[in-house]
Amino acid sequence: MTAWLNGTLAVLQKDLLLELRSRYALNTLGVFVLSTLLLVMLAAGQAAPSARLHAGLLWIVILFAGALGLGRSFVAEQEGGTAFLLRLHARPSVVYAGKLCFGILLMLTINAATSLAFIVLLGLEVAAPGLFAVSLVLGTLGLVGATTLLSAIIARTRRSGPLLPMLLFPLLVPLLLSAVRATEYSLAAPPFTGGPWANSLESLVAMTSYAGVVITASVLLFDYVWND
Numbered sequence: 001m002t003a004w005l006n007g008t009l010a011v012l013q014k015d016l017l018l019e020l021r022s023r024y025a026l027n028t029l030g031v032f033v034l035s036t037l038l039l040v041m042l043a044a045g046q047a048a049p050s051a052r053l054h055a056g057l058l059w060i061v062i063l064f065a066g067a068l069g070l071g072r073s074f075v076a077e078q079e080g081g082t083a084f085l086l087r088l089h090a091r092p093s094v095v096y097a098g099k100l101c102f103g104i105l106l107m108l109t110i111n112a113a114t115s116l117a118f119i120v121l122l123g124l125e126v127a128a129p130g131l132f133a134v135s136l137v138l139g140t141l142g143l144v145g146a147t148t149l150l151s152a153i154i155a156r157t158r159r160s161g162p163l164l165p166m167l168l169f170p171l172l173v174p175l176l177l178s179a180v181r182a183t184e185y186s187l188a189a190p191p192f193t194g195g196p197w198a199n200s201l202e203s204l205v206a207m208t209s210y211a212g213v214v215i216t217a218s219v220l221l222f223d224y225v226w227n228d
Helices: 002-022 024-044 051-070 075-080 083-089 092-122 129-154 160-187 195-227
Strands: none
Touching: 002 092, 024 051, 024 092, 051 092, 051 129, 051 160, 075 083, 092 129, 092 195, 129 160, 129 195, 160 195
């Protein structure tokens, strides 16, 4: 167990150091998110969209940011020639766990900054901050869990760029529906009965189940994806 944890931390540390040196994902995602949020703000104008629309727009930005930033997780290994070394020196489960942890840290950072900028630029008031944060975390776990495995699958293809969104978006529909609904209740003023947490319970359970199933399935399948 200690060797497995050390291997996972080594893969995570390697990806963090490479990202801190190149800042490819952070710079790319930063420009994309900022441009998208400014476009959303200009399109909204003086109108007052509903909480559901705000929640939908936020998760659209997060979804495309995830597809853009996490898509190169394994592609960079193939292009740099380090995938072969990882196969020699690390177990598949170690590689997946390290990549998963890196993706979660990256997307939590990006999503937190995106949500803060979204709230400030559009002048939103969060009625239930705790629910908003939980929805963001659960949605991020499901997004990264699904994207990490698909990134490993498409890394060996010649045209890996457009493949990830095509495979990812249909897979994420159940997660996005639940995430948008929970985020909607966290943003909306409470004219509804039962409170935002009670109304979002079903969505939160669905998001938790989705993340658990996707990550568990990825762990079981990654050995075949990585070595075959």
